[in-house]
Amino acid sequence: MTFKTLLTRRNALSLLAAGVATPLLPAAAQADTIEKLSLFGPPAGPSVTLASAVANGGFLEIADDASFTAWRNPDELRAGLTSGEIGLSVVPVQAAANLSNRGFPIRLANVMTDGLLYIISEDQDIRAVTDLKGRSIAVPFRGDTPEIILTQLLAHNGLDPETDLDITYAGTPIEAMQLLLAERVEAALTAEPSTTAGILRGRQAGKTVTRVVNLQAAWGQMTGTAPVLPQAGLAVTQGFLDANGASLPDILAVLRIATSQVLANPSQAATHASEPLGLPVPLLTASIPHCNLVARPAGEARADIERMLKAMAGENMARIGGKLPDDGFYL
Structure with missing residues (x-):
């Protein structure tokens, strides 16, 4: 019998109450289990949340197997998205908006940092x-x-x-x-x-x-607004939504919990994220408080996102494909 089989929702919550386990999902599961959940992100603050959630077993009731992989530069990210290898990743919001406006089927699920x-x-x-x-x-x-x-x-x-x-x-x-x-x-x-x-x-x-x-x-x-740069968030391709879209609310719920845990215990989160991000624990521990980590639904963050995109889009909004993303961009 595997650890996943043993860790039912009831006994997981019991362990949580005893202070020895990570919370998984609030309420009942809403989707079939994903065979393999692959998450991606840069070697930067928001990815600590993903790596920590994976290490904590946060996705045990969502996926048979969950992993996090760091991409190293925007070109590597774009190649993974267009090839279909990357379906769920932390992505710069401007890059996601640009891809969406140019016809690539990608949507923004949340914002994971207010600027770093x-x-x-x-x-x-x-x-x-x-x-x-x-x-x-x-x-x-x-x-x-x-x-x-x-x-x-x-x-x-x-x-x-x-x-x-x-x-x-x-x-x-x-x-x-x-x-x-x-x-x-x-x-x-x-x-x-x-x-x-x-x-x-x-x-x-x-x-x-x-x-x-x-x-x-x-x-x-x-x-003239709050010091908020909704710089990056979890982007989802249409391919992932077609295959596993029903699981997305549960994935986002796990990330909300994981964000709170990372902020509450940076040293533990750094220990979890050190190997997958290829960065030392002391460095990540000291960095986390300056990463402005959040887990804001994309729709709720839309006003801040549009303010940022308007200011950085350039003449005729060329840097984001000529326009602000429409309603369909925001999950």
């Missing part, structure tokens, strides 16, 4: 976006969410990235952080957990690297 972008530097004279004038900065993922958001913030503050800054484009946030530590740039745009990695590695090297600009706060100042 920071500018780090040793230079304490940099305290705001305007202070980047005349500085050198490493920026990752050219043409994708971090660079687009920074560009919009620069424009709002009257800075031209072509003439007012010396930008070095990096392949990933980790590479951007490494350029800073190598003193090839004065600042770096990073996303958690590479932000925390830069601070910790800098400390080891005798450097005082800090978060000098919180891009979420800068975004709120620009838009």
Whole structure:
């Protein structure tokens, strides 16, 4: 008899009451068991939630087998989505909107972070976006969410990235952080957990690297709203919905519970996520409080999402396929 067979909903909840098990699902199961539930995400904050839910056995009553796999860059994500290999993944909201508007059958189920972008530097004279004038900065993922958001913030503050800054484009946030530590740039745009990695590695090297600009706060100042960047969420392809759509409410319920657990016990969550994300436990533990992790239904987050997309979409909304996503994008 397997552990899954033994762990019925009743005895799982009994174990939970005793403090020795993870909560699974509220109320009764609503769908047939999935043979294999494959979840994907970047090596960043929201994926800690997925990896932790898998490690905790949160999907035991949803799937015979559940796994989490990290993708390493946006191109790898897009290839997996278009090939059908990836059906359920944490995806940058802007990328999901762009794919949807261009005809790819993808929908947004929830938002899993309210923003995890920071500018780090040793230079304490940099305290705001305007202070980047005349500085050198490493920026990752050219043409994708971090660079687009920074560009919009620069424009709002009257800075031209072509003439007012010396930008070095990096392949990933980790590479951007490494350029800073190598003193090839004065600042770096990073996303958690590479932000925390830069601070910790800098400390080891005798450097005082800090978060000098919180891009979420800068975004709120620009838009006159809350400091919220609904940067990434769980995206679902039509292929997954066709095969397993009835299970999606239960999957999202597990993720809501898992998010609360990650925030309540970052060190345990870091232990669960360390191997699949390929990142050290101390780094993830220190990073989680700065990831602004949430589990907001996409429909409820729509106003924040549309505000972000409008601001970052560019001329004629070209960066998101020419329009805001319609009602069908939001699950």
